[in-house]
Amino acid sequence: MLELKHIYKWISTGNNRTFILKDINLSIKEGEFISIMGPSGSGKSTLLNVIGMLDEFNEGEYQFLHESVHKMKEKQRSGLYKQYIGFVFQAYHLIDELTVYENIETPLIYQDIKGSERKALVADMLDRFQIVGKKDLFPAQLSGGQQQLVGIARALIAKPKLLLADEPTGNLNSKQGEEIMELFKQLNDEGVTIIQVTHSEKNASYGKRVIHLLDGMVERS
């Protein structure tokens, strides 16, 4: 599905280059469930952002669905991730002004999907995550676990091929975290490719493959 070849990312401070990512080579097939682990500052989130095309890299090649991301312009890239990638964040990042329903609906609006179709898709999603009763509440009225559920529902609404999750359970208690992981597993079984960044060995074990990062390099995978 995607392939990273010799990816480097650095920050120049004077004459020194501080490497954030160093010679990353990674190949991910459709249907995989990958956990990225590593200590703080090892470059996990940056790698995830690079895969998600939110962040740029300085050197290397990136093939996504046989297209060369490194040769694309900003606009093409954002077109690509809009269509194929869903994001889940540690801090949920729901929009405070929007209800649960509207938060989930947002990506569809940006893709100019018709109102009736949107309604059906959002209703499906609410059903599936069993949050129909909460659809008119605002994020502030939900618990952390519920907010993350909404965040995942929103990430999935546009039927992405790839789900990127940056410490999705980082702000949750262990029971809520477990539920989210179960959900991920289930999604993966349905065919969604998932890449998650995590600190916890336990969560990482849900993945089919674990990549360990240290100082911007793949330590083992």
Next chain:
Amino acid sequence: MILFNLKIAWRSIRRNKVFSSVNIIGLALSMACCLVIGLYVWNELHYDSFHKNYNNIYRVTEKQNQAGTLYSVAVTPGPLAPALQKDFPEVANTVRFGSWSGVLKNGTRTYEVNGMQATDNSIFKVFDFPLLKGNPATALQSPDEIVITESIAEKYFGKEWKNNPALLDQVFRFNNEADFKLAGVVIDPPENSSIRFDVLISISYLFKTDEWSNKWESNNYHTYLQLKPGTDAKAFSEKIRDKLHSYNTKTEDLMVLQPFKEQYLQSKFDFNTDWGKRSNIRYINIFMGVGLLLLIIACVNFINLSTARSLKRSMEVGVRKVNGASRRQLVFQFLSESILVAFIAGVASVVIIGASQPFLQKLTGITITVNFSSLLFLSLFLLIILITGFLAGLYPAFILSSFKPAKVFKSVGGRGVSGKLFRQGLVVFQFAISVTLIICTSFMYRQLRFMQQKDLGFDKEQLVNIRLAGQLKEKVGLLKNDLDHQTAIAATAPATMSLVNVDNSSYVEWEGMQPDDKFLITQANVDPGFIPALNLQLMNGSNFSFQKTNDTATYIVNEAAAKRMGYTVNNAIGKQVNFWGNKGAIIGVVKDFHFKPLSTGINPFIFRYQPQDRYFSLFVKTVPGKTQEAIQQIKKSYKKYESEFPLQFSFVDEAINELYLGDRRMATIILLFAGLTIFVGCLGLFGLTVFAAEQRIKEIGIRKVLGAGVASITGLLSKDFLKLVVIATIIAIPAGWYATQKWLEGYAYRINIDWWVFGLVGVAVLIVALFTISFQSVKAALANPVESLRTE
């Protein structure tokens, strides 16, 4: 999509109460101002446009060269109109107006009519003043015809005048001299008509009775031409420019065509030769400029607060982008938000206008009728909302939508305070404008006070001016004698002028005059009581005397006249002067006194004493504290000698103050604007401190835990903003100085630009700003640090 955006916008407005109310109040105030100004300006620019021939009507005016100075004169000779119509095929029609006044008597009702115009029948063809009664084809053709407006009709014939079958052909006696038949009732000239009248009389009456009306040498009439459609007015104006000479070989005066549509705003004529309703394009420009400034200041608030808040919103932008929002969609979203804010502000501004309308009218003296359902209002309303929405929203929209999601997520609660310098610049800009306006108003008020308090060279207090009418013009002595014996009256003196903006001038010849060294000298016929009664200072020579009268003429001139004739105060006495064909000697020189507004210098003046001539005014000096009593005595005596004309009198000091009414109103309006700009600016400052305090909440908490006191934290938060206000004041001082300097140039007698005023204004603004800022800073400083530090 639009609905979706508006929904989000609405929620965002409600969630951020401080931000929204600061924005909305500021915008609403400025929009209210802009709307009122817009309506006013529109109305002013469309004066007279109700006439169908509006674009084809021109007024013939003259440029006269008098003693080397070129004067603009609005009046033309009576025979000019028919001559132009006969000689120039471009002229379709002509109308003349002569300003007249007098007393009209119908049955038992007698009223003094000031708005009387002598005019041609063609007025009904050229202008759109429809007749409610009477035949527009014939009315005013015969010299004994009169047409009155509906309000005059009501005055004479009651509310039911329309149902009076014998209305037409009613007879009005004019000044006890002639009878006029009522030939029609015309509508009252609309509010936006620069041509005003209450009564129209046939102009042919004047040609029959007034010898001057027929003469080419005498300029008495406003002459309007209706040119044929398609005429090149400019070329035509050139063509007739020097044609006056061919009608009257003695004159070198030139003719200038003034487009009728410029009459209201751009008329500037000398010698009080223009009449009707006039305004000044200068006011329009000042209003538009200030209104626009105010709107910009409110928009600056919006921009400032939006970008200050960008940190909070950056997260939202990141999320939206990650969820597939394109930049265009985000810009659109933020613009919808600002337009919604503008719309709410717009609605609020309508409420403000409604509530402040009566108050505004009193303050500014400008009648602003706001018809909220009119197309004009609605389109102006929408236009202002859209302009404001875009002006205020565009910059923040582009800034906010440019955030990169990866960066935003990385710096949770981090810096990201982009454009700080830009924001500071905007605050400086806002306050510089406010301070400039305040400096200008301070000097305007000082100048006004100066003009009110200045010694005019005569004693204007306790001075009543009785307008002489009817036989009293010739027999003022009767009234004077009577009044002189009253207890509440100190002195009396007749004159041919009002002492307020005197504009009755002629040429004079004097001993030692160079040929062609003509100049205009203002003149008045008085009696020997005048100079002592008004306390004019006789610098040399003697006053007129009641004993010496008819044998030879005597004159008293002011210093300016003596100087202009080449004399000194000392050697002027005894010099021979020829004024209006009466040769006589100068017997006295008086100290210069102000007979014109202080915007003009003091010109030469000559007093004559010719009791056999008519007088128009009787000045009465009342005994201090006995004004009411004096008025009663005047009323009683006046009635004894004049029953036909009602008594008309005025207080000279009030009449002089009246001269500066326009200046006073202008000052009030600018003060209002200055107040508004400072208020809106402070609103913005308040909003900014709120956000600064929010942004630095953690820092404040930490400092407090480390032992910082309330004062030091208040100082920390206030310092940055106060610095900006100080910079703004420094910028405003030269700007204010320059504007004041320019404005004061319009006054021949003016105040000095004192430096302490700048200092005072600066300190005052600083105090207001400090108050605004500390309101929030103190609150932030008092907050419990545990609260602010717990949030992580």
